[in-house]
Amino acid sequence: MDYLVNAIGHVQLNVVDVDALVKESTEILGLHVTHQTDKEVWLSCSGRKAELVLHESDENSVRSVGFDAVSKAAVAEAASRVEDAGCRIVSNEPTLACCETGVVFHTPQGLQIEVHSPIEDDIYGRRHASPGVGALRLDHVNLTSPDPAETRTQFERIMGLRLSERMVDDSLSWMRGANRLHHCVGIVKGDVGLHHYSFEMGEFADYCRLGDRLDTIEKNFIWGPGRHRPGDNTYAYFINSCGAMVECSGGMAMILDDDRYEPNVITALKRPDNVRVMNVWGEPAPLVWREHKFPWAKLV
Numbered sequence: 001m002d003y004l005v006n007a008i009g010h011v012q013l014n015v016v017d018v019d020a021l022v023k024e025s026t027e028i029l030g031l032h033v034t035h036q037t038d039k040e041v042w043l044s045c046s047g048r049k050a051e052l053v054l055h056e057s058d059e060n061s062v063r064s065v066g067f068d069a070v071s072k073a074a075v076a077e078a079a080s081r082v083e084d085a086g087c088r089i090v091s092n093e094p095t096l097a098c099c100e101t102g103v104v105f106h107t108p109q110g111l112q113i114e115v116h117s118p119i120e121d122d123i124y125g126r127r128h129a130s131p132g133v134g135a136l137r138l139d140h141v142n143l144t145s146p147d148p149a150e151t152r153t154q155f156e157r158i159m160g161l162r163l164s165e166r167m168v169d170d171s172l173s174w175m176r177g178a179n180r181l182h183h184c185v186g187i188v189k190g191d192v193g194l195h196h197y198s199f200e201m202g203e204f205a206d207y208c209r210l211g212d213r214l215d216t217i218e219k220n221f222i223w224g225p226g227r228h229r230p231g232d233n234t235y236a237y238f239i240n241s242c243g244a245m246v247e248c249s250g251g252m253a254m255i256l257d258d259d260r261y262e263p264n265v266i267t268a269l270k271r272p273d274n275v276r277v278m279n280v281w282g283e284p285a286p287l288v289w290r291e292h293k294f295p296w297a298k299l300v
């Protein structure tokens with residue numbers, strides 16, 4: 001099956017205090033505001049028109065996650081597959097005006113997912129002056145689903161995502177799109193929600209700057225820096241002002257030999273056996289990371 005999506009396209013959050021998260025996202029991560037109304041703010045770290053979209057709300061939750069299709073034709077093809085995959089189309093229009101086409105669907109597990117035509121991008125407008133660390137691009141998200149195997153099957157059938165790696169009990173799994181990075185989406189077993197969203201860092205020294213910037217607002221990393229085994233990427237995590245977890249990551253492995261590649265299955269589930277299976281270096285994941293929850297908005 002061909003890939004219909006390239007990567008994660010954008011994340012939309014419902015936020016009680018939008019101003020606080022805009023301030024943190026711009027001054028710590030180095031995002032900039034690209035569009036703003038009374039109820040909605042779009043942010044991006046690059047020349048793309050939107051990567052993080054915040055909606056003023058009376059709750060903090062995930063509204064939806066969008067995947068960047070490889071083309072408009074791919075959006076139409078994905079839309080034609082939604083019902084057969086056991087999901088329900090709720091809109092045949094993109095939620096953001098910077099996408100020409102889009103389809104929004106609900107999964108039985110409670111996720112709202114959008115497949116949209118590629119977001120408008122200015123490749124020579126990538127850099128923006130900011131006191132923040134200057135993230136390069138929205139890299140991936142980790143979702144939580146009560147039925148990860150079913151969620152994977154839906155993503156495979158609708159978007160052509162491929163499994164890169166999974167833990168044998170499906171407590172964690174990782175899928176890739178057409179950009180061939182090891183994962184654009186991770187799936188964590190649990191109540192429906194968002195485990196983290198991740199922005200790519202340019203270089204390892206950026207973690208030092210990020211930690212120093214977080215210190216100025218009385219925050220710290222909750223895990224990292226270190227290097228994961230699955231994906232082989234470097235990482236550091238913090239909790240943002242609305243309670244969602246943000247990862248900064250770098251240097252993720254690419255899977256270029258698709259036809260030969262066999263998804264890795266991790267069978268070592270307990271410490272100490274799985275410490276080096278899960279991490280190349282750095283401390284094992286702390287409880288606060290493993291038990292982190294950020295809810296998905298109730299689907300209507």
Ligand SMILES: [Fe+2]
Nearest residue numbers: 142196198247
């Ligand atoms: Fe991650």
